[in-house]
Amino acid sequence: MILALTGTLASDTTWTSSAGPILVEGVLRVNSNVALTIDEGTVVKSLSNASLSVRATLEVHGSPNNPVVFTSWLDDAFGGDTNRDDSATEAALRLDRCVCRWAGDGQRS
Secondary structure, three states: OOEEEEEEEOOOEEEOHHHOOEEEEEEEEEOOOOEEEEEOOOEEEEOOOOEEEEOOEEEEEOEOOEOOEEEEOOOOOOOOOOOOOOOOOOOOOOOOOOOOOOOOOOOOO
């Protein structure tokens, strides 16, 4: 099962691994005063033109043995074959052991 999202999160939301991969299909906004929590083991995939814009709280609770993974929808290594093409395509960019801080404009509005 894949949970495909686009639009606006207007209330506190928690993503868990039990939902299957989370697919961000377009612009997904998290309104101000809203918390998005992502639990350990959750895989978040996105289309190449998609984005996640958080204007409030983002909490990511991965663990060393069960990390939260942000990746392309073309990446079959995590969350399975989301685009259902077996191994015909693969993600071109991989970020291993990285810290992402203040991506985007880094401001709350």
